[in-house]
Amino acid sequence: MSLLTIKDLVKSYPRPGRGARLSGRAPGEPASNAASEHRVVDIAEFSLAAAEQLALRGESGSGKTTFLNLVAGILAPDRGSIVLDGREVTALGEAGRDRLRAETIGYIFQTFNLLQGHTALENVELGMAFGRGVDRAHAVELLRRVGLGDKHGHFPRQLSTGQQQRVAVARALSNRPQLVLADEPTGNLDRRNAREALYLIREVCREEGAALLLVSHDERVLAQFEQMRDFAFLNRALGTATP
Amino acid sequence: MIWNLIYRSLRQHALSTLVTAGSIALASGLLLTVWVVKTQSQAVFAQTNSGFDxxxxxxxxxxxxxxxxxxxxxxxxxxxxxxxxxxxxxxxxxxxxxxxxxxxxxxxxxxxxxxxxxxxxxxxxxxxxxxxxxxxxxxxxxxxxxxxxxxxxxxxxxxxxxxxxxxxxxxxxxxxxxxxxxxxxxxxxxxxxxxxxxxxxxxxxxxxxxxxxxxxxxxxxxxxxxxxxxxxxxxxxxxxxxxxxxxxxxxxxxxPIGTIVAELFNKIGWFDQVLTLLAWLVAAVASGSVLVSIYNSMSARARDIAILRALGARRRTVFGAVVGEAAVIGVLGAALGFAVYAVLGGAVAAIIQAQTGVVLEPWKFNAVFWWAPATLVGLCVLGGFVPALKAYRLPVAETIAPVS
Structure with a gap:
């Protein structure tokens, strides 16, 4: 059964010099004409099954992050449909999308995005704080599983980059998500740490039964996945999509 | 959760928290001292007649x-x-x-x-x-x-x-x-x-x-x-x-003696007003410092706020966390203000006793004990609204990561 189904998803940004705004059109704001807009994402169809692990290959600037942000509900599309776990994301208001993200999605960023004023444990707890609530025992268990059982009280600055990414992985899984989005999760890691982090992400997602949608331009990362799609062929906005 | 966010933010910005709370405390202590000395000395002096009419x-x-x-x-x-x-x-x-x-x-x-x-x-x-x-x-x-x-x-x-x-x-x-x-x-x-x-x-x-x-x-x-x-x-x-x-x-x-003494306070009323005005100015500056302190750190906090939003925090949650932080700084400052008042008010009361023999009671209840701290906290909350609004309006996608 499909966990995520996307149809006719379009997202554009105003062209630079015309009041460009990366966050795009605000809800309710009328669409401007095509000449003043730069289409970033235009996807006819896409789906991901529950617990499936899929890698999307894409170069920098190809709209991968925008795509993930649309799926996460951080951005609102100009048009199209995103159905996640049976819920139409585009029909939700901002607060509804926030709740969906807090309860259903885990997000792993290239730059980890840990809060520097929070300890490792507190960062992991943040991942569940805005959804069903903090479960400290689960946070502790996740840190143990990513090999940081003895680093609960460490602040990000006291951890290596590899360890920071492992905290980010634990945080992304802390709300028991059905879908984990990973945006170049190994981009800031050396080869050994990248391999370990990737293994960890896939392994923990598998154990937790979460689907994984990972975007990367790194062939070594992409080669680890049984299923891989080229974002250039998926995104019609790039002009290279297959019909 | 919001209290955890406030606590951790205050902990992260401990130095600026203490400095800002300290300035609030100074303002609060000054305000309490000026007000109590003003009201109590007028009352006590006017009542002092050593038993004569x-x-x-x-x-x-x-x-x-x-x-x-x-x-x-x-x-x-x-x-x-x-x-x-x-x-x-x-x-x-x-x-x-x-x-x-x-x-x-x-x-x-x-x-x-x-x-x-x-x-x-x-x-x-x-x-x-x-x-x-x-x-x-x-x-x-x-x-x-x-x-x-x-x-x-x-x-x-x-x-x-x-x-x-x-x-x-x-x-x-x-x-x-x-x-x-x-x-x-x-x-x-x-x-x-x-x-x-x-x-x-x-x-x-x-x-x-x-x-x-x-x-x-x-x-x-x-x-x-x-x-x-x-x-x-x-x-x-x-x-x-x-x-x-x-x-x-x-x-x-x-x-009557009381009325004649009251004349003295009428004569020095302008001095009293200047002191009160000064105390309020200090309070306004201190409250402004809350705004400036949080606002100035907003560029550094923007990423943290965007991360919280990406993790599912609602706009009103981050707004509340920033306003709450300003309120906590205000409460902390107002509480410390009583310590400042204990020193300042005690010193002024001792000087007045030494110079006039009239004994003020700094800890005798005065309405200023609740309205001055409450007003200062209110001003701090108002000061927190500006950065909170900035946090509320923060564009998450732009702030959190470069777009690829």
Whole structure:
């Protein structure tokens, strides 16, 4: 059964010099004409099954992050449909999308995005704080599983980059998500740490039964996945999509 | 959750939190001190009359007369002859209205502490406050007329380190740098228990001691500086005031004492207003510092806020966290403000007691204890609204990561 189904998803940004705004059109704001807009994402169809692990290959600037942000509900599309776990994301208001993200999605960023004023444990707890609530025992268990059982009280600055990414992985899984989005999760890691982090992400997602949608331009990362799609062929906005 | 966010943010920005809370504390302490001293000193000074209704003295300012004879401040407006007072007392319209009359003579001191001559009756019969009579510390007694004996106010005795049996030569003049020592040697025979009135700051000797002190003008033997008067009825005071003050004679009748003291506060009202204005300005600047402190750190916090939003925090949650942080800084500052007030208010009360003998009670409940901290916290919350709005409007996708 499909966990995520996307149809006719379009997202554009105003062209630079015309009041460009990366966050795009605000809800309710009328669409401007095509000449003043730069289409970033235009996807006819896409789906991901529950617990499936899929890698999307894409170069920098190809709209991968925008795509993930649309799926996460951080951005609102100009048009199209995103159905996640049976819920139409585009029909939700901002607060509804926030709740969906807090309860259903885990997000792993290239730059980890840990809060520097929070300890490792507190960062992991943040991942569940805005959804069903903090479960400290689960946070502790996740840190143990990513090999940081003895680093609960460490602040990000006291951890290596590899360890920071492992905290980010634990945080992304802390709300028991059905879908984990990973945006170049190994981009800031050396080869050994990248391999370990990737293994960890896939392994923990598998154990937790979460689907994984990972975007990367790194062939070594992409080669680890049984299923891989080229974002250039998926995104019609790039002009290279297959019909 | 919101409290966790606030706590962790305050912990992360501990130094700026402490500095900002410190400035709020200073403002709060200053405001409390100015307000309490203002309201309490007006009330306490206006109530301080040492048990008397009126003062009779030389022609001049009523305020000066009251300040000199009741508060033992300022210089005396001059002496009156004992005969003039006796003549007044024989006046059937005034004499009958006077219940008790205590003459005093001033002009000498010891190391800045005023030496005042009076009669035994002051300590034997007068109630300095309703139901309260002067009491002497164990072992002491009242001075005797005709003897070189002194009864010393509790505060003066404590500061001078005097005990029963201590001897001293009164000095001419009332300034700290007295002109010369008089020849007479006085002995302390009694130390008064504290009364929280200006009497505590005075060295009391028999009236004729001042009148006949070596070096004084021989004419002073028949003069007194003022007469402290208890009246039989308030209406008698008004009548005496009209008769004496409008007669154009040599005397001034200062009545009622409380109203005359209130005039002093009217005269220095502008100073009071300036102090209050200053305290409010400090409060406004301190509250502004909350705004600036949080606002300035917003660029550094923007990423954190975007991360929280990406993790599912709603706009209203981050808005509440920022406003809550400002409120907590305000509450922390206001609480510390009481510590500042304890030091500042205590110091001011001690200075006022040392200078006037009037005792303020810094911890007696005053409405300012709740409205000043509440107003400061409210101002801090208002200050927090600006950065909170910035957090509310933060574009998450732009802030959190470069778009690929």
């Amino acid at each position: 009126a003062v009779l003295g030389a022609r001049g300012s009523k305020l000066q007369l009251v300040l000199n004879s009741i508060f033992h401040l300022e210089s005396s407006p001059g002496n009156i002859s004992a005969a003039d007072f006796e003549a007044l007392r024989r006046n059937p319209m005034i004499g009958g209205a006077i219940k008790t009359a205590i003459p005093i003579a001033v002009g000498d001191s010891f190391q800045g502490w005023r030496v005042v001559g009076t009669v035994e009756k002051l300590f034997a019969e007068i109630e300095y406050a309703p139901g309260k009579r002067y009491a002497l510390a164990p072992g002491g007694r009242n001075f005797k007329i005709g003897e070189h004996e002194a009864v010393v106010g509790s505060f003066a005795a404590k500061r001078l380190g005097w005990k029963l049996g201590t001897t001293f030569h009164p000095q001419h003049g009332v300034s700290e740098k007295a002109e010369r020592d008089h020849d007479e040697l006085y002995t302390v025979v009694g130390i008064l228990e504290p009364t929280s009135t200006p009497v505590d700051r005075v060295i009391w000797i028999p009236l004729e001691g001042i009148q006949t002190m070596s070096g004084h003008n021989p004419l002073a033997k028949a003069e007194i500086s003022a007469v402290l008067i208890q009246l039989r009825a308030p209406t008698a005071g008004l009548m005496a005031s009209n008769l004496i003050n409008q007669s154009g004679g040599k005397l001034t009748f200062a009545y």
